[in-house]
Amino acid sequence: MKVPYRDFDKLVSYFRKVPGIGERGALRIALFLTTTDPKRGRSIAKALLNVIDNVQRCSECNNLSFSERCWICEDPQRDRSVVMVVETVFDLLVMEDAGYKGLYHVVAEVLPSSKRIGDRVKTKALDSLIKRLNGGIKEVILAFPYTVRGEALTRFFRENLPSGVLVTRLARGIPVGGEMEFLDPVTLGLALQRRERV
Ligand SMILES: [Zn+2]
Numbered sequence: 001m002k003v004p005y006r007d008f009d010k011l012v013s014y015f016r017k018v019p020g021i022g023e024r025g026a027l028r029i030a031l032f033l034t035t036t037d038p039k040r041g042r043s044i045a046k047a048l049l050n051v052i053d054n055v056q057r058c059s060e061c062n063n064l065s066f067s068e069r070c071w072i073c074e075d076p077q078r079d080r081s082v083v084m085v086v087e088t089v090f091d092l093l094v095m096e097d098a099g100y101k102g103l104y105h106v107v108a109e110v111l112p113s114s115k116r117i118g119d120r121v122k123t124k125a126l127d128s129l130i131k132r133l134n135g136g137i138k139e140v141i142l143a144f145p146y147t148v149r150g151e152a153l154t155r156f157f158r159e160n161l162p163s164g165v166l167v168t169r170l171a172r173g174i175p176v177g178g179e180m181e182f183l184d185p186v187t188l189g190l191a192l193q194r195r196e197r198v
Helices: 006-016 023-036 038-054 089-097 119-133 148-160 185-193
Strands: 079-086 102-106 139-142 166-169
Touching (some): 006 023, 023 038, 079 089, 079 119, 102 119, 119 148, 139 148
Parallel strands (some): 079 102
């Protein structure tokens, strides 16, 4: 299925690059936002630009934020003795849903769809985490999935974090090969409770 107009076709191809949207979905969205409900299309375009222009990374934990520190780092109710290392902001939001109340450290500036994390990103993430450990953090929870990439990340942090801080990881309630973003909050909550020392 193809519309033989270059501008329209370009729009469809942009939607196709969005994670989770296939060929038909991209076409459906493009038709809806431009012809069925152009008013909504304009609102979405405006909102998208507004967020893109104003969103930034939290200077402390790398979470998305609209000010220097994110809503979690600013929250006085959070347990500041424990920091959970997650790969993406999406994973952070999943853990929030599971009821976690400590701090976070988001390690990758890559999108959830990205399969690889280079050494440069890993080292940068490790350095910024180690800097935070001086601030009274007693436990680091590694919340990576049981995938090849997740295992590699777990090993990297376990081997490079200074001794003296308790390092744990989520328990194996998490299916092998399962990505964090597809897990339900109850499973994740249990995996968090039963986390094990690594
Ligand atoms: Zn933060």
